[in-house]
Amino acid sequence: MLILECPYCGVKAEETELSPGGEAHLKRFGPGSSDDEFEAYMFARKNPKGVHCERWRHAYGCGKWFLAARCTATLEVFGTYLAQTAEPPAEIVEKIKAKRPEWKGYS
Amino acid sequence: MKRYSVFAIAREALNHHQGWERAWKSPLPKASYDAIIIGAGGHGLATAYYLGKNHGIRNVAIIEKGWLGGGNTGRNTTIIRSNYLQDPSAALYEKARSLYETLSQELNYNIMFSPRGLLMLAQTHHEVRGYLRTVHANNLQGVATEWITPERVKQLVPIINIDGPRYPILGALYQARGGTARHDAVAWGYARACSDMGMDIIQQCEVTGIRSENGRVTGVETTKGYIGTKKLGIVVAGHSGQVADMAGFRLPVESMALQALVSEPIKPCMDVVVMANTVHGYMSQSDKGEMVIGGGTDGFNNYTQRGSFHHIEETLRALVETFPMISRLKMLRQWGGIVDMTGDRSPIISKTPLGNCFINCGWGTGGFKAIPGSGWAMADLMARGEPGPLAAEFDMWRFREGRFIDESVAAGVAH
Ligand SMILES: Cc1cc2nc3c(=O)[nH]c(=O)nc-3n(C[C@H](O)[C@H](O)[C@H](O)COP(=O)(O)OP(=O)(O)OC[C@H]3O[C@@H](n4cnc5c(N)ncnc54)[C@H](O)[C@@H]3O)c2cc1C
Numbered sequence: 001m002l003i004l005e006c007p008y009c010g011v012k013a014e015e016t017e018l019s020p021g022g023e024a025h026l027k028r029f030g031p032g033s034s035d036d037e038f039e040a041y042m043f044a045r046k047n048p049k050g051v052h053c054e055r056w057r058h059a060y061g062c063g064k065w066f067l068a069a070r071c072t073a074t075l076e077v078f079g080t081y082l083a084q085t086a087e088p089p090a091e092i093v094e095k096i097k098a099k100r101p102e103w104k105g106y107s
Numbered sequence: 108m109k110r111y112s113v114f115a116i117a118r119e120a121l122n123h124h125q126g127w128e129r130a131w132k133s134p135l136p137k138a139s140y141d142a143i144i145i146g147a148g149g150h151g152l153a154t155a156y157y158l159g160k161n162h163g164i165r166n167v168a169i170i171e172k173g174w175l176g177g178g179n180t181g182r183n184t185t186i187i188r189s190n191y192l193q194d195p196s197a198a199l200y201e202k203a204r205s206l207y208e209t210l211s212q213e214l215n216y217n218i219m220f221s222p223r224g225l226l227m228l229a230q231t232h233h234e235v236r237g238y239l240r241t242v243h244a245n246n247l248q249g250v251a252t253e254w255i256t257p258e259r260v261k262q263l264v265p266i267i268n269i270d271g272p273r274y275p276i277l278g279a280l281y282q283a284r285g286g287t288a289r290h291d292a293v294a295w296g297y298a299r300a301c302s303d304m305g306m307d308i309i310q311q312c313e314v315t316g317i318r319s320e321n322g323r324v325t326g327v328e329t330t331k332g333y334i335g336t337k338k339l340g341i342v343v344a345g346h347s348g349q350v351a352d353m354a355g356f357r358l359p360v361e362s363m364a365l366q367a368l369v370s371e372p373i374k375p376c377m378d379v380v381v382m383a384n385t386v387h388g389y390m391s392q393s394d395k396g397e398m399v400i401g402g403g404t405d406g407f408n409n410y411t412q413r414g415s416f417h418h419i420e421e422t423l424r425a426l427v428e429t430f431p432m433i434s435r436l437k438m439l440r441q442w443g444g445i446v447d448m449t450g451d452r453s454p455i456i457s458k459t460p461l462g463n464c465f466i467n468c469g470w471g472t473g474g475f476k477a478i479p480g481s482g483w484a485m486a487d488l489m490a491r492g493e494p495g496p497l498a499a500e501f502d503m504w505r506f507r508e509g510r511f512i513d514e515s516v517a518a519g520v521a522h
């Protein structure tokens with residue numbers, strides 16, 4: 001069973017308390033953007049077999065959105081962090097690199 | 108290839124069963140081929156089969172990292188139906204369903220197609236309206252479905268509880284020629300026919316890279332060395348994102364775990380397939396007597412072929428209310444597959460940004476039923492370089508252009 005620690009309330013929440021929200025750190029595009037940009041933002045997904053940064057909501061807890069770095073091939077969790085971050089925090093990146101030297105970055 | 112027949116059985120019975128041939132050869136890869144298919148699941152094998160049969164392209168290799176049929180093709184709950192809502196889907200799935208009707212004869216391999224009838228239960232008023240709409244759409248599309256009353260549901264499925272407290276049965280969408288088939292046999296039958304046409308099925312060989320020159324594919328790197336090709340078909344279901352990455356593009360696809368389970372075998376008690384979309388569960392009875400049960404996908408990206416435990420509980424909870432007698436059954440086995448989900452819940456049969464490279468994916472939770480039709484359409488696309496009428500609407504650029512083939516509203520559950 002997947003267990004993620006909510007970075008807001010500190011609860012170690014198991015899967016039934018959480019709702020998944022897909023790939024994190026997508027670059028948003030608005031009016032005036034090109035078709036390519038919209039497509040990349042709305043549909044094209046990295047969907048990696050390996051390290052994935054993704055959005056989760058502590059739905060049956062504090063209700064807040066947060067982010068998690070997780071391995072989709074082993075279900076190992078590298079860490080969770082606040083939703084108000086443009087990229088994974090340095091200590092989580094270090095942790096991922098130590099365990100997955102071949103990792104090419106989150107985007 | 109020696110044909111299977113009642114005479115062959117008699118001959119071999121007298122011969123101590125010494126004369127059966129291997130169903131397919133296991134060759135080493137050649138230096139190059141006219142076409143390579145990555146993925147020996149049902150869709151990859153069917154693509155190769157129709158490339159040979161319909162288009163005369165037989166210098167073909169099918170490359171599989173595990174064993175053939177060991178992906179979702181060997182893990183699904185084998186439901187076959189074509190009662191979709193949108194016209195392009197109805198055409199494609201009905202083509203597949205109709206090919207299934209005679210596939211055993213065509214392949215000389217018993218795929219155990221069993222058009223036993225399929226019910227999609229309506230358990231809310233929203234579903235009643237939705238299925239009435241589907242019935243009307245199907246009638247216009249020439250797909251034979253009908254709307255039936257709760258009493259008729261009870262006649263067809265005596266073990267069902269039609270007046271449950273939370274979700275009473277209000278009627279059902281019935282497709283009399285829907286049903287099931289033996290999943291492994293579909294893969295094995297196509298594999299045998301492909302091998303017989305002289306195609307190479309190369310198992311235990313993983314594609315690790317795709318080589319191209321001037322925007323056109325030239326070959327693939329594999330764990331058994333480099334293999335050149337004039338055309339490439341990517342047909343790898345849950346691993347589509349990974350292989351597309353090797354080819355240098357991204358897909359509107361996410362990979363998730365979908366699970367199924369079977370009960371201990373019991374005497375025959377249900378001879379139709381029943382799907383309950385509102386409560387997210389479906390069930391049929393296999394020829395061995397097991398109740399075959401499935402539900403919805405997990406919600407997060409996953410490649411482990413292991414799903415979440417609470418999903419099994421949710422599925423069974425829903426089905427126990429609808430079929431009270433299963434509450435005493437022991438569940439024997441549970442497993443998962445990695446399904447490739449698109450945003451509109453329709454597949455992709457498409458050219459790609461890389462020349463002479465084609466992709467067939469996005470079948471998600473419901474591609475077993477489509478195997479013959481999908482192979483037919485994909486072979487057409489690969490042979491001519493342009494999609495025919497079956498595949499025309501299913502290109503990967505429909506998302507950016509807003510031409511969705513929206514089946515996510517038509518079917519609430521995975522199947
Ligand atoms: C639990 C479950 C229940 C389902 N129930 C139904 C149902 O009732 N009805 C229905 O219609 N559909 C159902 N489906 C969906 C159906 O199983 C799939 O849509 C269909 O089998 C996909 O077939 P495929 O040939 O595309 O993929 P697969 O059978 O998965 O074949 C893809 C193959 O590609 C190989 N591969 C991947 N990467 C590489 C690589 N790099 N190199 C070489 N080979 C590679 C894999 O090993 C695999 O064998 C279900 C799926 C699951 C998981």
Ligand SMILES: [Zn+2]
Binds near residue numbers: 010011061063
């Ligand atoms: Zn919280």
